[in-house]
Amino acid sequence: MGESMVVRSLDDYARLAREELDSAPSEFLAARERASAGNREIFGRTGLRQGGSGQLGPPDTETKILGRTWPQPFAVGPLAGLVRPEDELDVVRAAGRTGLPVMVGTFTGRGPAALAAATDGPLWLRVPTTGDRDTVRRSARSAAAAGFEALVLTPGPGRSPGNGADGADLAWLRSVVSLPLLVAGIRTAADAVLALEGGADGLVAEELAALPSIAAAVAGRIPVLLYGGVRRGADILVSLATGADAVLLDRPVLEGLVVAGREGVAEVLEALAGELAGALAFTGTGSAADAGPELLRTARGPVPEAAAARGGRGDAELSKADLHTSVSDPVLDTMNFLNEVTHRYPDAISFAPGRPYDGFFDTEEIFTHIRRYLDHLAEQGSSPGQIRTAMYQYGPTAGQIREIIADSLRADENIDVPAASIVVTVGAQEAMLLVLRALLSGPDDVLLVASPCYVGITGAARLLDLTVTAVEEREEGFSCADLEAAILRERALGRRPRAFYVIPDHSNPSGTTMSTDTRTELLDIAERYGILLLEDSPYRMVSPGTPLPTLKSLDRARSVVHLGSFAKTVFPGARVGFAVADQRVVDDSGRTSLLADELAKIKSMVTVNTSSLSQAAVAGTLLAAGGRVSELNSKAAAHYGEAMRATLASLDAHLPAERREALGVRWNEPTGGFFLTLNVPFRADNEALTRSAQEYGVIWTPMSYFHPQGGGHHGIRLSTSYLTPAEIEEGTARLARFITEQSARS
Incomplete structure (x- = not known):
């Protein structure tokens, strides 16, 4: 501990500190982890809504608590139960350099005077409301004399916040010292009201789920801090948006301390500040003070007044506020x-x-294409009844022309995949929707897109409430270095980049084409960081000259999901697209399937199947050209x-x-x-x-x-x-x- 070292992220600190903290003989730490579990569960399923901001420069993270301005809306502590209590000075000094408050316990390894001498930052003393009043009085007065700025009262087991008949209650403690008094252990709005009526200057809540009602109960009259389960910058913003004015940090600080001493604490605090700024920028929020429930993707806001007034009358008109927010995007x-x-x-x-261009379409050719496919089915041995069923019934969800598409991809694109890895979709747009729904499963999952970007992919992501991060193209084109930097940035923010969407050939909207070297480098990045590439290339076969190889044809690690469309090459009215998804999926029992199988399950609940008539028209066209779309579109x-x-x-x-x-x-x-x-x-x-x-x-x-x-x-x-x-x-x-x-x- 305390050695000079390089730690890349908060994840690194958590991993390196886990063994020591988990084996530490501290009932306090174990109890805190159990108490924080509920908050961690809520943080884990709560996402942030992406938004844009017209603000220039970084977000404002300053927060004013008890008359003092903090550079960030978080404080450190409480420090009781440290694995190595002798290292309190390291924590106090590291936090003091940033101007953040530190809460220390009454029974610490250092006295208030020694701690105060180690920092110019604010210090708070955590005191129990049970036990000997003389001890509490001496501790409180020592803290006040040393320059501490607040006391935090912690009720004992079974006690109500703000009330301690056989211990130090608020009224008595206020007669002992003139410091601001905060009450911890607040779990309900009733607790908050009781503490407020007892004269509390601030509250420390422990239940994230109860935070909205607690904040509503105090109505901004005193600050509310959340303690428990906060580990990432996104957690801090979720807490602020849920109703907290600030949060208290313990576990991340301990992880920094046990891994790298004072430098580790400083790095953790700096990383959290950076993550918070990134989360604010991601949501388009100009300052921490502006955070509200509208930033939360899983939060349900209050019933709009107009809707409440209508009650259950069954009026035909709907409030737009009651509809999914994507309709207003x-x-x-x-x-x-x-x-x-x-x-x-x-x-x-x-x-x-x-x-x-309409000039290439001949209405009568549609019937020719369908007839050619029907003849193909007969040549393959299908009976008249089977052909009738193929045309009139729903058909297989994954598509009935997958073999023909697979043959075409081999002939024209050098993409050699089994037909089972293909799902025939209602245009490439449905393919995008299916892939996004399958791959991005949690609030921390992120879709990366090359920007400027086709609006269909960002629109699909918006409908699904997915997080999108843009990787801006340079004027000379897309840079793999920018993608790699974006992946590392997202990981540092505690998010998981899952896929990168790109149009490598004559992209929509910019018209740029990715070089062969860039394609190779992009595949290397995808394999190295474990992300999938969503390749969308609808303009290859309607462009002159020999196209560069597709990403999928160069894919040796199954890192590419190829999104295809016959809209430009056959005709858009057919609305036939496809996804090539040959990635293996392994379940908990070790059984494997293809990603295409999972996409078909989702499709069965979206469009059931792609029109048999449309598939027939497209298949007949491909058969006429021997599968070579390039010749068809010369x-x-x-x-x-x-x-x-x-x-x-x-x-x-x-x-x-x-x-x-x-x-x-x-x-x-x-x-x-x-x-x-x-x-x-x-x-x-x-x-x-x-x-x-x-x-x-x-x-x-x-x-x-x-x-x-x-x-x-x-x-x-x-x-x-x-x-x-x-x-x-x-x-x-x-x-x-x-x-x-x-x-x-x-």
């Missing part, structure tokens, strides 16, 4: 607003829709490539290099896909979009839609897939005029 409103603008200005040229890929080149050339003509440099305008130059990105000097928000459509007759998509944690305010996404050459030429001319005049106006 901006991510679910973005495309609705875009559609509204499009319908409001039908004559505007729209670079917004990311959909295939004409379309050439068209989309030409549309992209025409858009880039037209932009260059209407905004030549000298002019765009003067304006501060730039764009990337994708080699395929449907999208490219412009950066402009003005705020490209909904207001600017409306003006562009109304006054200039051109529609685009704000890039801010695709940044789940804020950003992209000066970005514009252009989709090139749906327009004719004439529309591209006229549309870019209008866009150039809008950008030029909007820049001047800004």
